[in-house]
Amino acid sequence: xxxxxLLVIDDSKAELEIMALTLExxxxxxxVSLAEGPLQARAMCEEQSxxxxxxxxxxxxxxxxxxxxxxxxxxxxxx
Numbered sequence: 001x002x003x004x005x006l007l008v009i010d011d012s013k014a015e016l017e018i019m020a021l022t023l024e025x026x027x028x029x030x031x032v033s034l035a036e037g038p039l040q041a042r043a044m045c046e047e048q049s050x051x052x053x054x055x056x057x058x059x060x061x062x063x064x065x066x067x068x069x070x071x072x073x074x075x076x077x078x079x
Contacts (some may be wrong), residue, residue: 003029005070008054009041009067010034014032019054038062038070045071052079 004027008019016034019020023032033050036063037040053071057064071078 004051005031005033007033007035007041007044007050007053007061009038009053011037011059011061011065012056015056038067041067042070045074049075050078066069 006023007019008023010019011017013036016036020032020034023030031053033044035044035057041055053068053075055064055068059067
């Protein structure tokens with residue numbers, strides 16, 4: 001089974017770093033990608049698929065719920 005590919009989306013660099021360290025420790029062998037906001041996340045999701053996406057709810061450009069809806073519209077099976 002391949003290593004899980006995870007995407008973390010947050011507008012805070014500090015939060016992204018904490019989440020990356022936490023996920024890498026909790027899910028050994030995982031590949032954690034980081035997006036600094038919804039625009040970067042959408043571009044990353046167009047380029048590759050992820051096994052799981054973790055989204056911050058409060059971001060200045062777009063709230064996490066709206067972003068999640070957009071990502072799921074493009075890939076309805078995205079967890």
